Amino acid sequence: MSGQSGLESVLDFLAVPVLRVEEGSARVLSVNAMARTLPFSLERGAVLDEAGAPLPPEQHPVRRAARGEPLEGALFRWETPEGDRTFVVHARMDRSCTPGVATVTFQDVTRWQRAEVDLRRALGARDTFLSVASHELRSPITVLQLVLERLHRGARREETFSGVQVAERLEPALRQVRRLGVLVQNLLDVSRARNNRFDLDRERFALSSLVREVCERFAEQARHAGSDLLMEDCPQVEVHWDRLRVEQALSNLITNAIKYGAGGPISVRAEWQDGEVSLQVWDRGIGVADGDHERIFNPFERAASGHRVESLGLGLYIVREIARAHGGTVGITGREGGGSCFTLRLPLEATERGE
Template sequence: MIDPNDPLDLQVVKQSKIIDALIDRIERSHKVDGTAYSLFQSAIALQAEVWEKTRDLEEALDTLGRASGELETAYKVQERVQKNLADVMVAMEGGFALFSEERLQVCNSLFKQLLPDVEPLIQPGLGFDDFLAAVSASKYVISQGNGRWHSPPDRPGTRRFSSFIIALRGDRWYQLSHRQTSSDNIAVLLTEVTQIVRENRREKKRLIEDQAHFLQAAFDHLSLGICTFSSEGELLVRNERFGELLGVPLPLLKKGVGMQRIVEYVERHEILDRRGRRSTYPGWFKAILRGNTVQERVRRQDGVRLDLQTHSLPDDCFLVTLRDVTAETEVAEMLEQRVRERTAELTEANRMLQIQSAEQFKTEDALRQAKEAAEAAHASKTRFLAAASHDLLQPINAAKLYISTLGEIVDQGQAKETVERLGRSFSSIETLLHALLDISRLDSSGVEFNITSFCMEEPLRALEEDLSTLAAQKGIELKFVPSSRWVSSDRRYLMRCIGNLAVNAIQYTETGRVLVGCRLKGTRLSVEVWDTGIGISEADQKRIFDEFTRVRDTRSGSGVGLGLSIVERACRHLGHEVRLMSKPERGSMFAIEVPLVTSPEGSDLCRKPVAVDASAHHGPLDLIVMVIENDADVLHAMTQRLDSWGASVLAATSTETALDLMAEIGTPPDIILADYQLDGTDTGVRAIRALRAAGGSQTPAIVISAKNSKALMRLGQEGAFSVLKKPVNLPRLRALIDWKTRREMT
């Protein structure tokens, strides 16, 4: 019946009503039941209930008393807080207001009295947005932007905050800030910032003035003349240099003066030398409005050159600059004059060069023709020597054959010595002729080399046989140490080089010995010629490889100084290094380094060659020998020599004659000796082929020729015939005939 949540006063009233109802019920119960016992029981029960209710009432009154005390204390605290808040709000220098649930709860007097036309609205319950709208619409507020401020929208998890400046009439400024508190109230502060704004304004003005002074000072110290104009063409800023360069009085260059007046003054006083040209200044404004830059070179009457430029600035202002370019112009004009002069000089020089070039072209053409003529003459000489070698060697070959025959016939001492001297003379002629031919071939551009692999033992032994007689005549000990190594080179030229070195060693050695041997040097074989001769000084070592150079004359030396020249040329073409070591009066050592190769059988060493003994012709040469030679003297001498050896000789001058002779005897010859170059197109190779074909057998054959080319050597290998050089070495010819016929018989 009693709600404990009700106020204590209401609970007391309800309990009183309950007690009165209980008492009234007791009185009514006495009227109904008159027995004493019933009355006693009822009184006892009623008394118990009254005591219980009285106890509850006392507890309730006690609780009510305590609550009333706490409430009174809370009221006192609230009054004290409100009094303190009021004191704080009165003591605040700015305006303050507190909005709860977007409604004004409390504010101070400054907040209320700031705007007189808004003051009537400042009452508790005023909406926050209505307050902002009223402030923005106040006549005391200077409109800024759209003249209205809005509180920022609510965002989940964030508290609103905003701050803005309010400009009031009378140059008063306030900062209005509002912030949402943790209890979702809005605290609004109005802070006067008039002094700060005025101070900032003064500072800004001071900075602008200082900047203007600084800019003006910078302008005044520039070498350029500078002047700025507004969009209406009125002068704003200029420096003194502008007036000096333009020649305009300073009173005319005051701030606010129109540019048109300045232009009219310049044109009226003819400060600038227009030289009959129309003024271009009216067109400047159109160009500046389009944002273009105008530039013009002008000249004052006193000769000063000026570079005038206009540049557009923000707010349609523009800048005019003047720069003194007199020195630059004079330098440019001087340079242009120099360029013109230099151009004229270069033109004249070019004309002279063209003339010289034409003359040089003529000279070069003449030199070219002379060079071509010299090359043609050299080629003609080479061809002549190559073609004439056969004819040059023919008489020497015939003479040597006759001398050899004569040497066997003459037995008397004086006549025999004469024959021997005659033989040595022809040998010298032969050596010189071969040297000249070799020099000619090596100097020609089309020199041919027959690079093959061969063993060094056999050619060194053959060279030893050839030089042993010369060494014996001088009383020199000649020793060869052949090598069984295989090398790669042109056999003929290599042996000619080694032979020339050995001959020189014999000629320039008076007493002692000459040694020819080989030494391994890595992948090369060094063929060395040592002697104990006169030696060569260092000064002479640099020139001995030149043509016709001799260190000194010797009693037995019959050479003309071509041997070492041939060695140098041949080894240079073949890629063989030539080395020299020598000491005067001690001797010399010449070496030629040749690359080593492997033999066809896969070995580094060669097999022992089949010895061809040049002196092994003890018995008569019982053979039928076909000799084909177109030179009558050589044919006669060769026939006599073969007859002296006991051979039956068939002498022919052409292939057709040889075929006729073979047909007459009815049998092929035992061996064919044929000169390579016969009359016309006839050759010894053709004759050998024809005789073999007619006889139906592979008759042994030897071609004797002054020509020793790769093509002829290849023909010899293909045609199975040997090649001997003219003049013929008779002992070697006899040994080769014996060897070829004996091999054929076996």
């Protein structure tokens, strides 16, 4: 066996693509087995710069290696039919023969690069969440403190402190306590969902009663935001769900519509077909960009909007987890004339995950 063929046999055992390139001409002398399995050509494929534009031919890493340029861990991105792939490239020139031969190795780091991007995004979302959470939690605590201090001063100053006066001064405190309760419950739900402990307490009840109660509860809040909350069609059907959880999911969808509905009408309707119920919440607001349809259901995420809406970014994530726990789904579609339609689809008989 010749020395060259023996080297090629050794290179075939390597788990990374390897090319051996002639000095000067950049002619490929051999390609190892791993390089031959790639669905694109390392030596002729389009290599992109940071902006995504093709590099000039003379900047191609194979051409640079053939010129004897040292490539020690340089990153290059190839455009391929399956999407961009990033490789760490090393090159070493052997001039023991004439012309010399450059050995070029390619380590695919695409997966690690994507993981790094996802991690950076997750860390950014976490930092935003912590900032908003501190604001959201501090606001009701501040109001509670002020209300209780006023109540305490009033009680010390006035010997006859009537029950009506106490009730009036306690009302804002009670509102803030309820707000704190919602925030804490959302954080607890996220913890349970992420630890697969999102248990259901199922019962049989009429679907129409749940939808009507939730719509009546949020009608006043919608009016304050300039929106009319309308309950449209709802079938007379009995479901087997965790009533409190589905009520929570529908409430989250309606409050989301109130926040982003831009004061337009909001419609809630239900449909029943082939053993599945679809709960739909329509708004005429700012809408959600197509590229954000999946992202907004992740924890600590919010849709980009033209105005500032403070929230923990947990509401839609909790809706998604409630849907999954029932064996259902939630999704969003755009609508003509602007706005969004969120659809919660659940089977009549909820099937918990793992059953």
